[in-house]
Amino acid sequence: MLLVTLEEGIAGMRCVKALQLTLAVVKPDAVAHPLILEALHQKILENFIIVRKKDLMWRTEESEKFYAEHAGRFFYQRLVEFMSSGPMRAYILARKDAITHWRGMMGPTKVFRARFTSPDTLRGQYGLTDTRNTTHGSDSIESAKREISFFFPEFNADEWMLREEPRFRLGLT
Numbered sequence: 001m002l003l004v005t006l007e008e009g010i011a012g013m014r015c016v017k018a019l020q021l022t023l024a025v026v027k028p029d030a031v032a033h034p035l036i037l038e039a040l041h042q043k044i045l046e047n048f049i050i051v052r053k054k055d056l057m058w059r060t061e062e063s064e065k066f067y068a069e070h071a072g073r074f075f076y077q078r079l080v081e082f083m084s085s086g087p088m089r090a091y092i093l094a095r096k097d098a099i100t101h102w103r104g105m106m107g108p109t110k111v112f113r114a115r116f117t118s119p120d121t122l123r124g125q126y127g128l129t130d131t132r133n134t135t136h137g138s139d140s141i142e143s144a145k146r147e148i149s150f151f152f153p154e155f156n157a158d159e160w161m162l163r164e165e166p167r168f169r170l171g172l173t
């Protein structure tokens with residue numbers, strides 16, 4: 001029989017995070033279509049706690065900075081111009097395994113591949129081209145932290161977690 005003291009149980013609960021944060025962005029191609037934007041919003045509501053939501057538009061410099069890791073690649077200029085071509089919607093989302101869950105909902109980067117291998121994903125359903133592929137999502141804990149600060153500099157993730165995670169465990173969120 002496995003016996004765990006109350007202290008050990010509480011310590012274990014503190015280590016295993018019930019909630020994870022991720023950054024999700026609805027890109028200009030999807031925001032331009034109100035029905036697609038609404039469909040994406042509904043799917044997000046069904047799957048996540050929406051922590052913050054913001055509609056915004058980038059200048060070219062912000063687009064270049066956010067995608068600096070792709071500088072020099074053949075699609076970089078196209079990507080930078082596209083991401084500053086119209087309004088976007090950014091979300092901070094929370095749930096267990098938020099990063100992989102949202103990436104799974106988005107589907108593969110390349111729309112042609114998404115259409116054929118994962119037609120039920122957001123990119124499979126609504127993506128137009130490899131660049132205009134509806135959504136962005138952080139791909140690691142580190143990038144989620146960095147990208148959340150990029151879009152929501154005023155948001156304090158540690159503070160939010162400390163306050164909300166115990167409430168979530170108790171079913172209050």
Ligand code: ADP
Binds near residue numbers: 108109133139
């Ligand atoms: P993801 O958005 O799936 O994390 P990446 O980080 O590799 O993918 O790329 C960032 C964005 O750059 C993609 O979402 C897409 O808009 C664009 N992109 C990536 N690869 C290509 C490509 N081969 N052709 C055109 N655009 C691309």
